[in-house]
Amino acid sequence: MPSLQKIVIQDFRNIQLQELTFSPNINCISGGNGEGKTNLLDAIWYLSMTKSAFCPSDRFNFRYGTSAFALSGTYAMNGGGVSRFSISVTDGGEKKIRRDDKPYTRISEHIGVLPIVMVSPADIAMVSESGEERRKFVNSVLSQMDRPYLGDMQQYNRILLQRNKLLKAGIADEDLLGAFDERLSAYARPIFERRTSFCESLVPVVQQYYAEISGGREQVGIEYRSDLQKGELGEILRSRRERDQIFHFTTAGIQRDDFLFTMNGHPIRRYGSQGQQKSFLVALKFAQYEVMKSAYGYPPMMLLDDLFDKLDMGRVGNLLRMVSDKSFGQIFLSDSNKVRTESIVDSLTSDRSYFETAGGVFTPVNE
Numbered sequence: 001m002p003s004l005q006k007i008v009i010q011d012f013r014n015i016q017l018q019e020l021t022f023s024p025n026i027n028c029i030s031g032g033n034g035e036g037k038t039n040l041l042d043a044i045w046y047l048s049m050t051k052s053a054f055c056p057s058d059r060f061n062f063r064y065g066t067s068a069f070a071l072s073g074t075y076a077m078n079g080g081g082v083s084r085f086s087i088s089v090t091d092g093g094e095k096k097i098r099r100d101d102k103p104y105t106r107i108s109e110h111i112g113v114l115p116i117v118m119v120s121p122a123d124i125a126m127v128s129e130s131g132e133e134r135r136k137f138v139n140s141v142l143s144q145m146d147r148p149y150l151g152d153m154q155q156y157n158r159i160l161l162q163r164n165k166l167l168k169a170g171i172a173d174e175d176l177l178g179a180f181d182e183r184l185s186a187y188a189r190p191i192f193e194r195r196t197s198f199c200e201s202l203v204p205v206v207q208q209y210y211a212e213i214s215g216g217r218e219q220v221g222i223e224y225r226s227d228l229q230k231g232e233l234g235e236i237l238r239s240r241r242e243r244d245q246i247f248h249f250t251t252a253g254i255q256r257d258d259f260l261f262t263m264n265g266h267p268i269r270r271y272g273s274q275g276q277q278k279s280f281l282v283a284l285k286f287a288q289y290e291v292m293k294s295a296y297g298y299p300p301m302m303l304l305d306d307l308f309d310k311l312d313m314g315r316v317g318n319l320l321r322m323v324s325d326k327s328f329g330q331i332f333l334s335d336s337n338k339v340r341t342e343s344i345v346d347s348l349t350s351d352r353s354y355f356e357t358a359g360g361v362f363t364p365v366n367e
Contacts, residue, residue, distance in 0.1 A: 001298035002114050003330045004044060005082070006074040011063040012046075013039035014360035021364075023353040024076070026331045028345055030338035031357035037334040040355075040362065041118065041303045044332060047073045047085055048116040048301070049140070050097060050107050058089050067091040075114065078298050085114070108154065112144040115300035117289045121309055123281040127269045131258035138259065141288050142194055145295045149194050156187040160250060168248045177241060185234035188254045192228040195257065198291070199224040205287035206280075213279045220268070220280055223260040227252045278309070289328075299329030306334055 003024045009015045014036050029037045038054075045053045046061075055061055062069055072086040088096045097104050104110055125133045143150040163180040166173065203222050210220045227236055236252045237244070244251055261268045261280060268280055293299045335341040338356070345352050354365040 001078050001296075001329045002301065003076045004047075004073050004301065005076055007043065007047070008070075008072045009040070009043050010071075011066040011069040012043050012061060012071060013063060015039055015043070016063060016360060018360075018362055020355065020362055021353075022330070022332075023351055024330055025351040026333060026345055027353045027355070028341045029332065029334045029355045029357060029362070030336065030341055032336060036357045036360040036362070037336075038120070038305050039360065040357070041120075041305050041332055041334060043071055044073070044301070044303060045116060045118055047071055047087060048114040049144075050087065050095070050110055053118055053120065054122055058093075058095070059091060061089070062091060073114075078296075085110075108147075108150055111150060112147060115144050115292055115296055116303065117285055117292065117300050118303040118305065119282055119285040119307060120303075120305040123285065124277065126281065126284075127261060127272075127277050131256070134259040134261075135255075135257055137284075138195060138198065141292065142198055144300075145292060146194060149191065152187045152191050156184060156191060156254065159183050159187070160253065160255060164249050167244055167250065170245075170248070172245060174241075178238070181234045181237040184237065184250075184253060185232055188228060188233040191254050192226055192257075195226070195254075196224060199259065201291055202284075202287050205290050206283050209283035209286045210280060213283055214276070218263050218276065219265075220283070221262045221265075223262060224257070225260060226254060226257045228254065282307070293327075299327065301329060302331045304331060304333045306336070308335060308337075308340070 004022055005024075006019065006021045008017075008019045010017050018040075020040075029040060031037050042053050052058070052061055068088065068090045070086070070088045072084060074082060074084050077083050083100055086096075086098045086101075095107065097107055097110055099110070099113075126137055139153060143153070159180055163177065163184065166176060166180070199222055206222065207220055210218070227233065230236065233253055237250070240252050261284075263272050263276060263280065268277055272280065289300060289302060333341065333345070342354065355362045356365055357363070
């Protein structure tokens, strides 16, 4: 499994220049709010996913007063050997990604090379916000495991953009719209089937993890909802063509898919407490971890940002017993409570590293 041995960060968020060496097991980062814990985890995420987990635009990732940032990571790779990955970004939008100093032909070639999972307080958006957040989650997971899926999504989005431009311009070209419909339908079907399969494989694992975290007090579920459950997209688009021309955008397709999170048969966003919602989201990410581990044959890296927020001590204890399982790979754990983190992690393993952060400066702590 890939394991991050060393990272070098330059001008990323509040981090001016840092070079850090990590344990292949558990790495704990402590410090106050706003000091840089999450920024370090986001830099690690960026090296895997070529984008921030939190900022859709790279202009928010430049350290104040700078116009570029650079990240590099040295990884022990699955099967032996070491590789160095580097990413540089400028405010002109140029992004360069290299593996062992050789540039990728396309950025998408890198997705899935360094599999990763993050649990973060920002995950609450998947419960509280629109279906777009839940689609982003599913796309992030499947894009890492399934390169054809990523390619199909890129092609679908490109064609959808062209179709919407035509509709927005008010051009009623039936032949051209028909051509777009058929091409969208061809890409939508495998995306729909892969999402269906993923959801089916994910649900029982989410239920298992939630039961372990919560003590089995509630039953959770995920319901996949898609226009394609009603038929082929090409036929649906033809039946909605007049509607699309009125609204000036495409009103059906996999871009409207949603995944309803439930607890005891009801939407968890309405009926779940903060602790129950957090427990569900942690179970969801741990289930993602298991599904990815099964697909790859080895565990991905796991980033646990402010893991204990909004969880009572009973749920925290259940969660940490799961994390201490030897089947987990490299873990990065942030927490503002240094004493709590050390007491818990020390009871799990002696193979760990500690870091304290203040103002974007990280100091290794010898224990």
